Amino acid sequence: MIRTIASKELRILFSSPLAWVVLAFLQIVSAWIFLARLQAYLEVQTQMSADPNMPGATESIITPVFGTAAIFMMMVVPLLSMRLIAEERRNQTLVFLISAPVSILQIVLGKLLAIVTFLAIPVGLIALMGVALLTGGMIDFGLLAANTLGLLLMCATFAAIGLYLSCVTAQPIVAAVGTYALLLLLWLINIATSDPNSVMHLLSIVRHFESFAKGVLSPMDAAYYLVLILLFTGLSVRRLEGDRVRA
Amino acid sequence: MSEVPSAAVERRDLTSSGSTGVEVTVRAQDLSRNYGDKRAVRDVDLELRRGEVLGLLGPNGAGKTTTMQMLTGNLAPTTGSIDICGVDLLERPTDAKARIGYLPETPPLYRELKVDEFLQLAARLHRVPKARIAVAVADAKRKCGLSDAGGRMIATLSKGYQQRVGIAQAIIHEPDVVILDEPTIGLDPNQIREIRDLIRDLGGKHSVILSTHILPEVEAICDRVQIMYQGSIVYNDSIEALRRSRKAQTLLLGLRRAPSLESIKAVPGVSGVELGNDGLLRVLHAQDQEPTDALVKAAVEKSWGLYHLTREHASLEDVFVQLTQGKDRPVISASTQEAA
Numbered sequence: 237m238i239r240t241i242a243s244k245e246l247r248i249l250f251s252s253p254l255a256w257v258v259l260a261f262l263q264i265v266s267a268w269i270f271l272a273r274l275q276a277y278l279e280v281q282t283q284m285s286a287d288p289n290m291p292g293a294t295e296s297i298i299t300p301v302f303g304t305a306a307i308f309m310m311m312v313v314p315l316l317s318m319r320l321i322a323e324e325r326r327n328q329t330l331v332f333l334i335s336a337p338v339s340i341l342q343i344v345l346g347k348l349l350a351i352v353t354f355l356a357i358p359v360g361l362i363a364l365m366g367v368a369l370l371t372g373g374m375i376d377f378g379l380l381a382a383n384t385l386g387l388l389l390m391c392a393t394f395a396a397i398g399l400y401l402s403c404v405t406a407q408p409i410v411a412a413v414g415t416y417a418l419l420l421l422l423w424l425i426n427i428a429t430s431d432p433n434s435v436m437h438l439l440s441i442v443r444h445f446e447s448f449a450k451g452v453l454s455p456m457d458a459a460y461y462l463v464l465i466l467l468f469t470g471l472s473v474r475r476l477e478g479d480r481v482r483a
Numbered sequence: 484m485s486e487v488p489s490a491a492v493e494r495r496d497l498t499s500s501g502s503t504g505v506e507v508t509v510r511a512q513d514l515s516r517n518y519g520d521k522r523a524v525r526d527v528d529l530e531l532r533r534g535e536v537l538g539l540l541g542p543n544g545a546g547k548t549t550t551m552q553m554l555t556g557n558l559a560p561t562t563g564s565i566d567i568c569g570v571d572l573l574e575r576p577t578d579a580k581a582r583i584g585y586l587p588e589t590p591p592l593y594r595e596l597k598v599d600e601f602l603q604l605a606a607r608l609h610r611v612p613k614a615r616i617a618v619a620v621a622d623a624k625r626k627c628g629l630s631d632a633g634g635r636m637i638a639t640l641s642k643g644y645q646q647r648v649g650i651a652q653a654i655i656h657e658p659d660v661v662i663l664d665e666p667t668i669g670l671d672p673n674q675i676r677e678i679r680d681l682i683r684d685l686g687g688k689h690s691v692i693l694s695t696h697i698l699p700e701v702e703a704i705c706d707r708v709q710i711m712y713q714g715s716i717v718y719n720d721s722i723e724a725l726r727r728s729r730k731a732q733t734l735l736l737g738l739r740r741a742p743s744l745e746s747i748k749a750v751p752g753v754s755g756v757e758l759g760n761d762g763l764l765r766v767l768h769a770q771d772q773e774p775t776d777a778l779v780k781a782a783v784e785k786s787w788g789l790y791h792l793t794r795e796h797a798s799l800e801d802v803f804v805q806l807t808q809g810k811d812r813p814v815i816s817a818s819t820q821e822a823a
Contacts, residue, residue: 237608240604240608244593244604247596247600248595248596327594328591329591330591331585331587332591335555335583335585336609337577338577338608480557480559
């Protein structure tokens with residue numbers, strides 16, 4: 237049932253130009269950055285080829301590409317997630333799902349799965365850019381995998397937050413703006429403090445990406461994303477269940 | 484199993500769930516629903532048997548939609564219980580919902596999908612086995628007159644066709660209970676007739692609850708009627724009984740050369756005459772003696788220039804007035820069986 241809902245969601249997503257524009261946008265910008273980093277690396281390489289401590293190609297090209305991709309994802313995910321529930325509510329199609337013999341949890345998970353599957357496409361394509369470096373030499377697959385996993389987890393977190401805000405309103409735009417606000421807050425929360433042990437670092441969504449960017453698979457950081465995903469999925473279910481009582 | 488003689492009415496598929504007699508498919512008791520302080524539905528009892536078409540009749544805002552939303556699990560009742568084919572809707576919502584097909588007031592259609600895609604989705608969500616999906620989609624399309632529309636985008640369909648798609652998604656899994664909220668609203672007369680025929684056909688095998696605020700619609704397709712007024716059921720009886728209860732005791736009479744009101748009143752059977760504001764005379768008579776013959780005879784003999792003579796049909800409002808007037812308790816239940 238979750239897969240049925242997800243596939244319906246993807247079908248509708250791909251029937252709008254938005255999905256294609258988003259994919260094209262992400263692809264063009266990350267390719268641009270990839271090429272720029274590659275060029276910079278090649279220039280430095282000729283000067284520093286004697287230095288044994290020179291950073292590897294993966295580290296100096298792929299890591300920055302993933303870092304900027306994370307920012308683009310923050311810009312793009314709210315646009316994709318805003319319609320998930322809000323538009324169904326506005327078009328009065330939510331009744332179709334609620335009347336069907338599926339649970340609210342299945343509906344919510346199906347929708348989340350759809351967005352994550354969609355975002356896996358650009359993430360996968362960015363990872364493929366890294367693999368393309370194989371034509372010029374060896375790459376650090378571990379680092380590439382950690383970056384890919386980190387970005388995917390981050391995307392899923394963005395999507396869960398966007399999904400919840402889409403549950404709160406019947407206006408997709410309101411959902412998008414709300415998601416931007418919340419994501420920016422989580423992104424920037426730690427700039428308010430100079431204390432390196434502050435709780436704000438614990439909440440920061442970028443901080444937890446750093447270990448993945450370095451190629452470290454830290455269970456704590458993965459747990460942070462998973463907790464946020466679970467939290468906002470749970471809140472979405474609660475919100476939709478509550479609709480039947482409140483209405 | 485088969486104590487009830489099958490000759491009574493030809494009913495198919497009655498044996499499917501192994502119950503004796505005519506199976507009750509929906510039983511709702513003491514349903515109430517508050518919106519804040521306002522009570523939209525109060526103490527509604529509702530029972531539906533297999534093969535039956537039940538009309539939920541009432542003016543706009545009477546609580547019909549709220550009741551249907553509760554019956555389909557879209558709205559939690561404030562109090563009361565709902566039982567769908569023996570499954571408690573509030574305790575086991577997904578199992579109960581699998582037996583229901585629901586068409587809300589606005590058909591819930593994904594405009595971006597093609598008719599076939601949408602119906603396949605509906606079939607999958609309603610647990611139609613994979614191998615049967617193609618057959619189920621074709622069946623539903625045929626029943627709803629959509630066979631040639633499968634490849635079209637829902638967004639490009641006319642209102643009437645969209646309504647048919649809405650009905651098709653409600654019956655695609657052959658549910659025990661079909662719930663239709665104002666299924667003919669916004670359709671042209673031909674479409675209305677087609678949809679009514681379709682609903683009548685559904686009645687035999689499934690059981691149908693349908694809401695409307697149009698009295699003749701209920702008379703045309705329903706076996707039984709429950710009238711809602713201000714959130715309560717004020718009437719619950721067979722359609723025959725409703726017909727009798729709204730039988731007019733007034734004739735509308737149009738005369739080109741109308742004599743004095745007294746000379747019309749002198750016609751046998753006439754108990755009173757009023758001049759209506761549309762130029763027609765409203766002739767009152769006792770319930771069992773309609774003075775139509777006498778009036779025609781008198782009009783011809785005295786050359787009154789008769790051009791119009793009809794029975795005045797009670798409007799929905801009149802029925803409500805009749806039903807609610809001077810009653811302490813608003814509920815009038817079945818008591819007119821003997822006159823059948």
